[in-house]
Amino acid sequence: MLQPEARNLDGNVLRLSLIAYVNAKKRGLVERPILTVIDYSKPSTEKRLWVFDINKGEELFNTWVAHGKNSGSLEASSFSNNPGSLKSSIGVFVTEETYTGGKGYSLRLKGLEPGVNDNAYRRDIVIHGAWYVSPNVAEKYGQIGRSWGCPAVPTQTVKPLINTIKDDTVVFAYYPDQSWLKRSSFLVS
Known part of the structure; x- marks a missing residue:
């Protein structure tokens, strides 16, 4: 069973992410029992991305993740x-295909929520590695670097992380936005 206290993940955020996962699975959008949770309510100096194996109840990753420079x-x-x-x-995404481009090995995300994140694919919102996502940058500048909207992760983490979550798994990007929380069809239990 997943225990949020052991990994500094708010219990309510974990609960909502599991509800979103179950609803995505019911809609036939999930191929594998992997759940990625991003908690944008935490500062960038904290590890605020988690990857879980739902079937085993195990944490597979806990790492830093960037947010967009205008966020x-x-x-x-x-x-x-x-x-x-x-x-x-923010919202519920499903992972799609990998590719190698200007930011190196990357993973496309498809936003599932109209008006919230359904332009993610068209915006090229992808998971990629970035040198500016590291504890050294956080220590030097008081925050990690920011992306152009992508959830960028540390370069040494990107390949194993992407290979774990690619191909139709859920990414749940949380922020306590009351409008989204009230209207998201993925958060109805």
Whole structure:
């Protein structure tokens, strides 16, 4: 059983992510029992991305993740679905295919929530590695670097993380946005 206290994950965020996972699975959107949780309510200096194996109840990863440069500095507080916003998106996503591009090995995300994150694929919101996502950068600058909206992760983590979550697994990007929390069809238990 997943125990959020052991990994600094808020119990309510874990609960919501599991509800979203179950609803995505009921809709036939999930191929494998892997759940990625991003908690954008935490500052970027904290490890705020977790990957879980749902069947085994195990944490597979806990690492840092960037938010978009226009979402905030140390803490993200503004999110968007709009192309060119350079902001992160919240909500429920499903992982798609991998590719190697300008940011190296990357993973496409498909946003599942109309008006919240359904432009993610068109915006090229992908998981990729970035040198500026590291504890050294956080220590030197008081925050990790920011992306153009992508959930960028440490370069040494990117390949094993992507290989674990690729191909139709759920990514749940949380922020306590009351409008989204009230209207998301994925958060109805």
